[in-house]
Amino acid sequence: MSSSPILSTIAVLGGTGKEGKGLAFRWAKAGYRVLIGSRNPEKAKAAAMEILDLLGGKVFVEGATNTRAAELAEIVVLTVPYSAHRETIESVRETLQGKILVDVTVPLAPPKVTRVQMPPAGSAAQEAYALLGPNVQVTSAFQNISYDLLMHPEPIECDVLVTGTSKEARLKTLKLVLAAGLIGWDAGPLENSAVVEGLTSVLIYINRESGSRNAGIKITGILAGSEHHIAL
Amino acid sequence: MSSSPILSTIAVLGGTGKEGKGLAFRWAKAGYRVLIGSRNPEKAKAAAMEILDLLGGKVFVEGATNTRAAELAEIVVLTVPYSAHRETIESVRETLQGKILVDVTVPLAPPKVTRVQMPPAGSAAQEAYALLGPNVQVTSAFQNISYDLLMHPEPIECDVLVTGTSKEARLKTLKLVLAAGLIGWDAGPLENSAVVEGLTSVLIYINRESGSRNAGIKITGILAGSEHHIAL
Numbered sequence: 001m002s003s004s005p006i007l008s009t010i011a012v013l014g015g016t017g018k019e020g021k022g023l024a025f026r027w028a029k030a031g032y033r034v035l036i037g038s039r040n041p042e043k044a045k046a047a048a049m050e051i052l053d054l055l056g057g058k059v060f061v062e063g064a065t066n067t068r069a070a071e072l073a074e075i076v077v078l079t080v081p082y083s084a085h086r087e088t089i090e091s092v093r094e095t096l097q098g099k100i101l102v103d104v105t106v107p108l109a110p111p112k113v114t115r116v117q118m119p120p121a122g123s124a125a126q127e128a129y130a131l132l133g134p135n136v137q138v139t140s141a142f143q144n145i146s147y148d149l150l151m152h153p154e155p156i157e158c159d160v161l162v163t164g165t166s167k168e169a170r171l172k173t174l175k176l177v178l179a180a181g182l183i184g185w186d187a188g189p190l191e192n193s194a195v196v197e198g199l200t201s202v203l204i205y206i207n208r209e210s211g212s213r214n215a216g217i218k219i220t221g222i223l224a225g226s227e228h229h230i231a232l
Numbered sequence: 233m234s235s236s237p238i239l240s241t242i243a244v245l246g247g248t249g250k251e252g253k254g255l256a257f258r259w260a261k262a263g264y265r266v267l268i269g270s271r272n273p274e275k276a277k278a279a280a281m282e283i284l285d286l287l288g289g290k291v292f293v294e295g296a297t298n299t300r301a302a303e304l305a306e307i308v309v310l311t312v313p314y315s316a317h318r319e320t321i322e323s324v325r326e327t328l329q330g331k332i333l334v335d336v337t338v339p340l341a342p343p344k345v346t347r348v349q350m351p352p353a354g355s356a357a358q359e360a361y362a363l364l365g366p367n368v369q370v371t372s373a374f375q376n377i378s379y380d381l382l383m384h385p386e387p388i389e390c391d392v393l394v395t396g397t398s399k400e401a402r403l404k405t406l407k408l409v410l411a412a413g414l415i416g417w418d419a420g421p422l423e424n425s426a427v428v429e430g431l432t433s434v435l436i437y438i439n440r441e442s443g444s445r446n447a448g449i450k451i452t453g454i455l456a457g458s459e460h461h462i463a464l
Contacts, residue, residue, distance in 0.1 A: 116424045146453065157452040161434065188437035192348045195430035202393065202427055205420035206451060214453035219438060220389040221378065221446035 009033040010176070011073035013066045013088055014080035016040075016047045019104060022150025023077065023142065025051050026180040028059040035062055037069030044069075054151070070095045075172065077102040078128070082109075085124055089131045096136045100169050102176065103128045103140045103193075106200040114205035116198040125193035129165060139164030139173040140193040143200050145182070146214040158216025161187035161196045185219055241265040242408070243305035245298045245320055246312030248272075248279045251336060254382025255309065255374065257283050258412040260291040267294055269301030276301075286383070302327045307404065309334040310360070314341075317356055321363045329367045332401050334408065335360045335425075336374045338432045346437035348430035357425035361397060371396030371405040372425040375432050377414070378446040390448025393419035393428045417451055 010027055012020045015036035028034045028051055036051075038044035044063030051061045070076045070092040076099055080088045085105050105124040109117045121127040125140035132138065141162045149156045160177045162184050164170040170186050177184030187196060203215040242259055244252045247268035260266045260283055268283075270276035276295030283293045302308045302324040308331055312320045317337050321328075337356040341349045353359040357372035364370065373394045381388045392409045394416050396402040402418050409416030419428060435447040 114420050116427050118426075185438055186441055187434045188346050192430070192434050192437070194350075195348050195427050195434055198424070198427035199431070202419045202424050203451075205424070206417055206454070209418055210454050212454045215451060216453040218450045218452050219435075219447060220450050221448040222438070222442050222444045 007032045008075055009035065009073045011035045011037050011066075011069035011076045013037040013069060013076060013078050013092065014084070015063075015069075015077075016043045017079055017081070018147040019142070019145075019150075020077070020079035021047050021051070022147045023079065023104075023180060024048075024061060025054065025151055027176065028061040029055055030179040030181075031059070032179065033060040035064055035069040035073055037064055037066035039066060041065045041068075067092055067095065070099075073099070075100045075102060075176070077104060077176075079104045081105075082107045082124060085127070086131065089128055093132055096132055098135055100137045100139065100172060101128060101132065102142075102173050103138060104142045105140075106143045106197050108201065114201050114208065116201045118194050118198065122191060123194040123197050125163065125190055125197070129190060137165050137169035138190060139169045140190065140196060141173050141177060141184070142180075143197050144203060144216060146216065149214060150180075156182060156216070157214075157218065158182075159219050160184040161192075161199075161219075163187045163190050163193040163196060165190050183218075239264045240307055241267060241305045243267045243269050243298075243301035243308045245269040245301060245308060245310050245324065246316070247295075247301075247309075248275045249311055249313070250379040251374070251377075251382075252309070252311035253279050253283070254379045255311065255336075255412060256280075256293060257286065257383055259408065260293040261287055262411040262413075263291070264411065265292040267296055267301040267305055269296055269298035271298060273297045273300075299324055299327065302331075305331070307332050307334060307408070309336060309408075311336045313337075314339045314356060317359070318363065321360055325364055328364055332369045332371065332404060333360060333364065334374075334405050335370060335372045337372075338375050338429050340433065346433050346440065348433045350426050350430065354423060355426040355429050357395065357422055357429070361422060369397050369401035370422060371401045372422065372428060373405050373409060373416070374412075375429050376435055376448060378448065381446060382412075388414060388448070389446075389450065390414070391451050392416040393424075393431075393451075395419045395422050395425040395428060397422050415450075 048063040129138040280295040
């Protein structure tokens with residue numbers, strides 16, 4: 001019927017890790033142009049090749065340095081471990097101005113990963129916003145997804161709570177959630193990211209107690225027909 | 233076959249409010265001795281009568297002052313609005329020594345109830361623990377339940393995340409969750425209460441956005457047979 005809309009270019013910084021590679025895989029599959037970023041561009045290219053192979057080559061995915069990937073994308077997704085959070089943000093601060101950063105980071109403090117511990121800014125996402133300044137819209141999402149599941153075709157039984165500095169940025173992020181095959185909810189202002197990030201520690205605790213690996217959460221109690229969250 | 237075990241006496245401080253009355257109703261129905269506490273003992277007695285009427289009189293529920301109710305109970309549940317949190321705790325501090333306090337309080341800061349805002353202690357429950365000292369075990373629970381639903385017989389589609397200062401106290405609290413007809417999960421140390429309390433603001437936000445009233449959460453992804461949380 002009508003031609004496909006031109007989809008945005010998404011950079012996935014730290015995209016050689018499990019989380020980033022899984023999200024890159026799903027977005028490439030959905031037709032987005034995906035740039036995998038890493039400090040080591042060779043690793044980024046290897047991760048891109050892996051995804052190309054898995055998807056039979058009919059998608060757009062390339063590897064680059066974090067900086068180059070951020071330069072070429074409209075939406076930048078940050079999937080580095082918390083220990084590299086500040087450094088990575090500072091390395092792309094200039095090129096992010098005017099764009100949207102989707103922060104996937106959970107500020108886990110090993111070895112106590114089952115205990116909620118937020119940084120002084122309130123959450124990793126608020127820390128990112130403080131570092132980037134008001135010309136970057138920051139959202140947070142995907143922190144509760146068990147990343148083992150992203151490279152598999154089975155449905156993932158975990159909703160994605162999206163917080164962010166503006167409704168517009170949250171809606172754009174919810175579109176990416178949907179493209180990844182997940183159910184997303186607008187969970188309000190960026191301050192609410194503390195809850196979503198902290199929920200990861202609670203889910204790790206529940207996994208350990210129950211001998212499971214894939215504890216997640218679902219939002220319940222919303223009347224059918226009122227799920228505006230997926231009507232983008 | 234075997235005779236019923238003797239169930240504990242539960243005091244519900246602030247039990248004339250929707251939350252407290254709903255929980256008192258469910259525990260009385262389950263066979264617990266329930267004491268409804270209030271600053272105003274006449275109001276407490278009226279709430280107890282209302283529950284007795286609803287349940288046909290065949291249960292134990294009485295009204296008293298908060299202090300008297302706390303004195304007579306083994307487990308004390310706090311369901312006052314956040315504005316009365318500190319004052320109520322201070323009024324029962326002595327009598328709570330050696331007991332368990334289950335804090336249901338959400339530190340909402342009206343009018344911004346959809347924005348997560350935690351007190352300096354980290355959460356209302358941690359604030360309670362700081363006020364009470366190490367001889368009181370503090371747990372937190374029930375913050376995400378839509379209290380409109382507690383007085384109705386329909387199943388409630390929202391799990392209860394229980395945090396607390398010891399495993400023992402969390403297990404005792406999980407027993408009360410089960411007795412109230414709800415599914416509970418041990419969600420770890422009291423520090424994790426910030427997530428559960430804050431989740432209430434996220435659920436209020438989702439309710440407002442979707443025109444619903446009963447948004448809740450369910451834990452997913454746990455293998456069947458590993459739900460030790462209900463094997464109490």
